[in-house]
Amino acid sequence: MGELRIVVLAKQVPDTRNVGKDAMKPDGTVNRGALPAIFNPEDLNALEQALRIKDQVAGARVTLLTMGPPRAAEIIREGLYRGADDGVLLTDRAFAGSDTLATSYALACTLRKLNPDMVICGRQAIDGDTAQVGPQVAQKLGWPQITYAEGIEYQNGEVTVRRRVERGVEVLRGRLPMVVTVNGSAPACRSRHAKLLMQWKRAYAPSEGKPEGCSYAGPELTEWNTSLLDVDPPQLGLSGSPTKVKTVENVVFQVKEAKRFEGNAKEVDALVRELLANHTIG
Numbered sequence: 001m002g003e004l005r006i007v008v009l010a011k012q013v014p015d016t017r018n019v020g021k022d023a024m025k026p027d028g029t030v031n032r033g034a035l036p037a038i039f040n041p042e043d044l045n046a047l048e049q050a051l052r053i054k055d056q057v058a059g060a061r062v063t064l065l066t067m068g069p070p071r072a073a074e075i076i077r078e079g080l081y082r083g084a085d086d087g088v089l090l091t092d093r094a095f096a097g098s099d100t101l102a103t104s105y106a107l108a109c110t111l112r113k114l115n116p117d118m119v120i121c122g123r124q125a126i127d128g129d130t131a132q133v134g135p136q137v138a139q140k141l142g143w144p145q146i147t148y149a150e151g152i153e154y155q156n157g158e159v160t161v162r163r164r165v166e167r168g169v170e171v172l173r174g175r176l177p178m179v180v181t182v183n184g185s186a187p188a189c190r191s192r193h194a195k196l197l198m199q200w201k202r203a204y205a206p207s208e209g210k211p212e213g214c215s216y217a218g219p220e221l222t223e224w225n226t227s228l229l230d231v232d233p234p235q236l237g238l239s240g241s242p243t244k245v246k247t248v249e250n251v252v253f254q255v256k257e258a259k260r261f262e263g264n265a266k267e268v269d270a271l272v273r274e275l276l277a278n279h280t281i282g
Contacts, residue, residue, distance in 0.1 A: 009121035042122025044189035073205035081192040092225040099241035104136035138179035
């Protein structure tokens with residue numbers, strides 16, 4: 001069997017649990033420097049699915065691809081700590097301010113160069129909640145896609161995906177190449193491996209510079225910019241982003257009305273009927 005090449009799209013996102021008044025810049029873009037940066041949660045679920053395939057398929061390789069500023073190299077290292085084989089940091093000032101359309105364009109151009117067999121990514125990023133990048137990448141590549149996956153199996157060039165739908169689960173099958181997006185309800189990503197942590201903790205991207213305070217640097221991570229890709233510059237960054245964010249606000253929900261229940265069967269039944277009647281559930 002030839003090598004199975006899997007690319008996991010991962011994003012470093014601001015921790016939206018700590019959004020404050022400085023979260024947005026005057027131009028409507030996210031002020032990422034004002035927020036703690038974390039590995040997008042559902043991209044970790046996607047990484048776990050890729051690593052499970054790697055565990056089962058001889059010759060499979062998992063590559064992390066992330067687009068962002070130099071500090072996004074931390075996402076590559078986090079993936080390597082958990083079992084990914086390598087990673088690519090896509091960084092360039094030309095990507096700044098990208099919405100989903102410009103992001104998917106840059107990622108698709110990069111994927112054409114990487115030429116993988118399968119692309120796996122999280123359903124959506126917590127800083128945008130659009131769930132658009134994965135499907136847009138598939139459209140730009142001209143590949144089939146399966147979304148909302150909770151489990152992925154691979155055998156002889158065919159992918160079987162267990163997919164969460166509104167009223168249950170369905171199973172879909174398709175042949176590679178393919179893009180699959182993964183839900184947060186999929187299995188959580190495995191923990192860092194101590195041996196891999198020691199191997200990769202001093203790895204660095206060229207734009208980051210060598211780690212400070214270290215007597216020696218580790219391996220150099222792969223870093224690409226627009227000069228290494230076949231891209232149309234007007235489709236990148238702000239110029240290629242028709243979406244504009246006007247403002248971000250903290251919304252605090254307050255209870256306007258409260259009811260107290262004793263918890264007996266009659267009152268529980270009445271509550272369920274009320275919730276069904278106003279379409280809160282069902």
